[in-house]
Amino acid sequence: MMKIYIDGREMQVEKGMTVFKAAENAGIEIPHLCYHPAFPPEGTCRMCLVEIEGLPKLELACSTQVKEGMKVHTKSEKVVEARKGVLEFLLAEHPLDCPICDQAGDCKLQDYYEEYGLFDDNFSESKDRREKKIKLGKHLIHDNERCVLCRRCVRFLREIIGTGEMGVFERGANTEVNILEGMPVDNNYSGNLAQLCPVGAITDMDFRFQTRTWFLEKGEAICPLCSRGCNIFIEHHRGFSRFDLPKRVYRISARENAEINSYWICDIGRYGYHSLDENRAEKIVANNNKSIKNYKAALTFFTEKIKRLLYKKKTSRITLLLNTFLTNEELFLLKKIFQDDLGVKNIFFIDPPAGEADDILLTSDRTPNKKGAEELGFEITPFELGDLEDETEVLIIFGDYIGEIFSPSDIQAYFDRIKDTFLFAPHKSEIDSIAGIMFPTVMTPEKGGSLTNVDGKVQKFSPVLEAPEDGKAEWKILAELGTKLDVNFKYYKKFLSPEEIFRQMQKEIPFFEK
């Protein structure tokens, strides 16, 4: 440890730390474009210049290490003048086309321009015109005019992903960041480049011209598309009072978590959000009983069917199809109600088939909570249509993935003889017509709960988006079902939030204690 002073404040810092990091830890912000905590300092943008007493020139905060007794000034007149100068050169060829730039509102260069810009610059020459629409890859567009040559994109592809599709070509005023002709950025992490770009040079085709960043709210969530459990922001728009928007979610971005996903997420997670707004099931569908019009009636009907089998001691006629998109709390309730209270043995899982894992983030399980289900004591038996026992009277299906694995005609053929099929699904699908009652459910960002990732890390989350009209979180439906079944009324009655279910889980299952 050593003592240094930043802007007159005395602080203790570790040996070998950079001035930038020391300032950051003390809450002192130093402007920067090329510096990113995931990479070693690059020192190309020159925005982080600071004054250090005893040194003749300004130094780069990002690459200068602290020294005992060092006195640093980050806001002195000399520093501010230098920043203005650096910015003037960064903007010498920058088009300042913020009004049509997706990054506007989220752009460091724009922020620094507000603070340090010379609003009448000294350059009288016209700016160079460069290519503004280079297709870098499937998801990305590169604007060479806006680029400030921070090289974050180049470093990310080389140091983190190892594919190295991008390079810095030419030199001097002609320097540009680009790909080789015919060799696009083609990896499952390309979307990170748009998020990593500190300016609007690399933009996301999925987000391009869709909305302005200042309308977006960032909700903290967990990516449900593989078992890594990457931390994400769901950037959504609440709409305007005068008109509705076609969708709520506009983009997904990576949220820092050093233990799980660092600063990155894969493209599957980044672009897999469209199902949150497309084809959502909003109303109860009751096919064989037209008198059921609302959730309450549907749940009563559902409960009665199960109760009847319970009283007849024929709960073996119930088959349960689950999935590992369900949260720990939901799987726990399912286990308590169906396995412990009712003694149901026919429990199967319907999950998307395993995909290819990479050594970076993506795992082979394409659901978020397989580990959680295992820790809760479920045996994950994948469902085949032939598994359906002849005597099955009540079939309960969670999730709509069944329609993607089996053809509707096959499902129809097998399910036809079953008296009562209950479907709990977030999307409309062809299976709705086969089910007796379809309960609209919510998707992971619309509910609270916890997921256990592939390494056994339990992550809690709260709802970010509102549920669709009749849509209910599965844990809520299950807690109500447990109460109504009247086997163990008091036990289920207290479950008014996922938090309470989690506390109960901690009492019963040692894995969740920590």
Add this chain to the structure above:
Amino acid sequence: MSLEFSDKTKKTIYKIIARYPQKEAALLPVLHVIQKEFGQISAEEEILAASLLGISQVKVREVVSFYTMFNRKAVGKYHIQVCSNLTCTLMGADNVLNFIEEKLGIKPGETTPDKKFTLSTVECLGACEKAPSMMINFDYYGYLDKEKINKILDNLE
């Protein structure tokens, strides 16, 4: 069509690579050898250099496009580089360039149809004492005027 080195060049290249602790470090000298052998460093030669040194083509392109002495398009038998920097310009580099353009009928960056001459401008040749100056292949010529240029160019076969 993949590029092949002559056996002699192959030996030279292995010798060069052996000089460095890391293969990648041999990039510049290897590129010079490649340029000498094939007359240019286009995408094909970049791929060759990349595979020789176990690096990506992107990294080779970064180097090739940074240094002006690598020709990404084939040049003529004589590569005329006219200095366009300050001292030479003060001493009449513009006239020199205009005269050569007229004489050969090509602009900077172009090659004569008979592939004999390629003309380009270059920043400081480091020969200010002889301004205005130019370089033809690896030979320097200074104190240029029309007469002298005529004599030099006419004597080249």
